[in-house]
Structures are given as C-alpha cells and as structure tokens.
Amino acid sequence: MTDVPFIEIQDVHFSRGSHEIFRGIDMLIPQGKVTAIMGPSGTGKTTLLKLIGGQLTPDRGRILVDGQDVHRLSRKALFALRKRMGMLFQSGALFSDLDVFENVAFPLRVHTDLPDAMIRDLVLLKLQAVGLRGARHLNPAELSGGMARRVALARAIALDPELILYDEPFVGQDPISMGVLVQLIKRLNEALKLTSVVVSHDIKETLSIADYLYLLADGQVVAKGTPETLNANQDPRVSQFVHGEPDGPVPFHYPAETLYSDILGATTTRAR
C-alpha cells in the first residue's frame, strides 16, 4: 500500500470474559480513502470501532491514530483526539432531549466559543449537506430511521473531523435511504477529504463505495484488498461471505450431535 496510513492497528488481542474476540489483527487504514471492515455478525466489528475510539482497551497490541497510541493518551489528550473523529452509530444515537438543530449544534457548543449566529449558519450548512435543513425543528422521535442516521451524520461532521467511523450504516434501511446513505458517504469523503472506516455486512453497498476492504472472521483478518481482488478470492471463507452462500466454513447448523443419534436417543428414552 502506497498511501499514508492514518490508523495503524498492530497485533491487537481482545477478549470479553473467556470469549476471545480478536486474536492478533493487523490493519493499515489509509488517509483520505474509504476503508471497509466486513465480516459475519458477531465477529466484533463494532468492538473494533470502540477500540479505535479508545472506549475499550485491547489486552495486547496497540492502535495508532495519526501516530498517537490511543490507549496511552491521557484522558484529556484522548478527548482532544476524539474531537478529530466523528462516529456514526448504528441507531443514530441522537440525544432524545434535544431537537434536530440542537443535536447538530451540540459538538459546536461544547467545543467552540462561536457566537450563536455563526453556530446557526454552520448547523444549517451541515443539515443542508444531508438534505434535512427543513427538518431542523423536529424531535428525534419524529424522524424515520434513515433520517435519524442522516442527522447523526450531520452531527458527526459538525466539527469537520479528519476521520469518520461508520458503524453498520446500512442495516435496516429501505432501498431509497440506503441509496441516499451510500451517496452521502461517498460524497462527504470526496468533498471533505475525510478518512472513512465503514463497518458493515451489506456486501453490495459496501463494495460500491470502498476503496479497500478487510474481511474479519474468527478473530483474524482473513482477506484484504480492493473490491476486485476480494471478489476473485478463492478462499472458501471469503467466497462464502462475499457470495452469500448459506452453508460453508460457517456452518448452517449450530454444533450438535448427529440428527440420527439425537432422534434415536430420544425414542429410546420414551420407550423406557
């Protein structure tokens, strides 16, 4: 890879209780590109974003964001670093006690001393960018899922961050809002020269916007590359995921005894 890496993930191990989520993953996320991290449900994609954001600490290994080790930073420096990141949560995570306008204004109010008039202009510009300037007086409860995610996106870019982390942006969206979100992510990335990390398992949409992909399975990176190389990858784990085959290395059946012995065993118990 020739691009400058913005995030470096080096040999990260992480476990929750006795359950091992990551067993040594390495990633380089290039600056100014859209990098997608994909994998089946339950492989810890969201956990990875939380590790990058410094909300969780890895058991081993380190994560560098723009050359700074996230987990060695003081609380103050970490919060300063987070100002340069935006994160879009699965549910949007809009503050339910504030309306749309105030949600977008929130990062500006807490991190800047701008006068009210300027905050108003900035917020309206951000809302214009996601096409919801007219919805500024609505409450989060009145928004549809897609609209809430767009407002959350406006909030995430309010401080003009250098990095945006998208957590499952396409889950549960109808085709229209899905298309809107894909468009937005692509456009924002180009217009603002952002580094984007998209965590997702929606293949078609993700392949259409990602410049580079990582595929996670079993706590490890099983494949990486551009969308074209991934499509051509022959590894059964990769092709099962990319082509959506129901059975393969990830089995259709939850581990159990053979059906034969289970049924026969049950019959003998009843007979006795």
Add this chain to the structure above:
Amino acid sequence: MQSRFDQGAVGRIVRLGRKGCDVMEALGRAGLFLGQSAIGVPSREGWYLWLRQMHFVGVLSLAIVIVSGLFIGMVLALQGYTILVDFGAEQALGQMVALSLLRELAPVVAALLFAGRAGSALTAEIGLMKATEQLTSMEMIGVDPLRRVIAPRLWAGFIALPILTVGFSVVGIWGGYLVGVQWLGVFEGSYWSNMQASVSFMNDVGNGMIKSLVFAIVVTWIAVFQGYDLVPTSEGISRATTRTVVYSSLAVLGLDFVLTAVMFGGL
C-alpha cells in the same frame, strides 16, 4: 471461568466467595461513579442542565408529595385524637402530629415516594440513553457523560428531596390542623402552643432535614447508578427500574433506623 473446584461443598464456598467479590466490585464501581460525577464543576451550561432536572425530579414530584402529606397529616390527627382523648390529653395532638411528621414520616415517606416517582424515571431515562448509544456517542464527541448527564441529575436529586420533605411536613401539619381543630374541635391555641413548646428547631426540624438529605443522596445515587450500569436491553432497563425502587426503599428504611438510633436513641 470454570475450574475443578466447582462441584460439591467446596464449590459452594468457591461460588460464595466469587459472589462476595462481585458485590464488592459493584460497590466499588458505584462509589467511584458517585465521586467522579458529583465533583464535576458546574459551568453556565451545567447550571441550566441542573435547572431542567430540578424541574423534572422536583417540581413534577411536588403534587404527589403534597397530596400524600395532606392525607398522612389528616390520618395522624384522626388516629392520634382517638387515642389521646382517652387520657384527656387531646390538646397534645399538635405535638404528636408535628413530631411524628418532622422526625419520621416526612423524611421517610417523601423519600419512598421520590424513589417511586423520580428515581425509577431517572433509571429508565439514563438506561434508555445507554441502550440507544447516546452515552457512547457523547463520549465520542468528547463530552464526559458523567458530567453532562449524570452530575446534573445527582445534584437535582440531592436538593429536591429535602425541599419536598419540608413541603410534606408543612402540608401534613396543616392537614392535622384541619382534622384536629376544624373537625374534631381541639382548641386551636393549644394545638399550636403545645406544638411550639415541644418541637425544637435544631433537634426535630434539623435532624429531619439531615435524614432527608441522607435519603436524597442514597436514593438518587442508586437510581442514577442503576441506570448507568444496566445491561442495555429492554429487559435490562425494566429490571434496573425495579431494582431502583426495591433497593432505595430498603436503603431508606434501614438507614432510617440507624439514623433514628443515633439522633434520638441516645447512642
């Protein structure tokens, strides 16, 4: 984690020890949580956040507290009168009503009502914010949710409950006056003068307020911590809400005994 000691009598002891460690850990978490949130220096913004919480936990709880106080005062007067009149001591009614309210009933009942009305709502609200990732996203924006979300709620609770307790006492004493003087015909002068002769501001009103402040801290702490620490699912929220009411009621009644023993029991 499983080990080969998990069976039999030894296993029971091992499990008990583990349970003890869990309880200690939870207590420690709750203590750190209280310390970290309560010391937040209020900003101009924080002041307004506090004001909104005061409105929520204080002003909106006023109605239920006032109505309950009125009825409890009236019942006290009615019950007290039937007992005192046997001894020809019905003029001591004011003293009885005022002392029971100030020392015991107002702090305890107001705290129980507060736990049910405001405490459970605080738990559910914070729990919902956690479940919808609002707290996480606040952290990612670079704002500490302990200071922004938790601290205003804690301080609002600390201050609102003592005020509610004062309201409860005043209305209760007035309710006793309505029943005792207006209805049952106790002489008005002796209702008030007996009360004034036996109630001491420092010992009775003051200790009642101390009790109420202690209850305020405990109930708000439990409510807010249960919300912050819950499992972020709908089941987790409903369980945590129940726990808030149960734990705070038990804590209030238990602490009431301890405080009464220290204040009035001559310990």
Add this chain to the structure above:
Amino acid sequence: MKRSKTVEFGVGLFMLAGIIGLVFLGLRVSGMSLAAPSETFRLEANFSNIGGLRPRARVTMAGVTVGRVESIDLDTEWYDAKVTLRLDNDLEGQLSRDTTAAILTAGLLGEQYIGLSIGGDPEVLEDGDTLRDTQSALVLEELIQQFVSNMATN
C-alpha cells in the same frame, strides 16, 4: 440550549416554597421568635423538683404567656434545679420581690409550664434576680403515695 421560561419560573417557585416552608416550620411549628433578645430580661428560680419541665416551656401569669424557660441546670450547691426564665421587658421592674413561681400541668397529662403569681412587696425584681418562693412540680407517684399512707394512718 433553548431556555424555557416556565421551567425556570417553576423551579424558582419550588425553591421559594421550600424556603417559606422552612420558615413556617421554624416560626409556627417550633415557635422560634424573630424578636431580638434585648426585649427580654432574665430571672432565676430554684425548684426542688421540676418534674417534666423542659427548656422553652411557657411562663404564664394569670394564664397569659409572658416568657419562656431558657435553661435548666442542676445547682450543685443545694442539689436542686436552677431554672432560668426569660420574661418580656414590660414586666421588668413591675414584679414584686415576693412573686411566687409554680410548676403547673396543663390538663392531667399535658405539658408542664411555670405559672407566676404576684405578691404585695413594694420592692421589685430586676434583671438577674432570683425568685425565692417556688412550688415544685406535682409528681403523680408522690401524690398517690401520700394519699395511700394517709389512708393507712387514718
């Protein structure tokens, strides 16, 4: 943050109600007085038994409240109770030297208070003087005992 006038007004009213409530508890319920201490004067009286008399009990004259008991101490010279009274200033220089103080009970089981009755001495009591003529509290048990022993001797 948008400000709501009703919220601010409501909380202000709530806090004000709390303060007024506390003042009510102070003045009306515990009978504290806002009157300055200079408007009273002090008398002392020794009783051999004060029964259930407590500080802040009323001091009356012909049934009218004219002051309050300030403090009660044990007089270690005579081993009786030294009761300090605070009386309204109007009475300073008005009470004769042989005024008597008695501990009375309101009703059979009511509160105990001090009743003053005026004498005929031309000399008057001043601030800090001591009442000589006192009558102790009636202790119910002693009364019953007397009654029973009288019955026995008759």
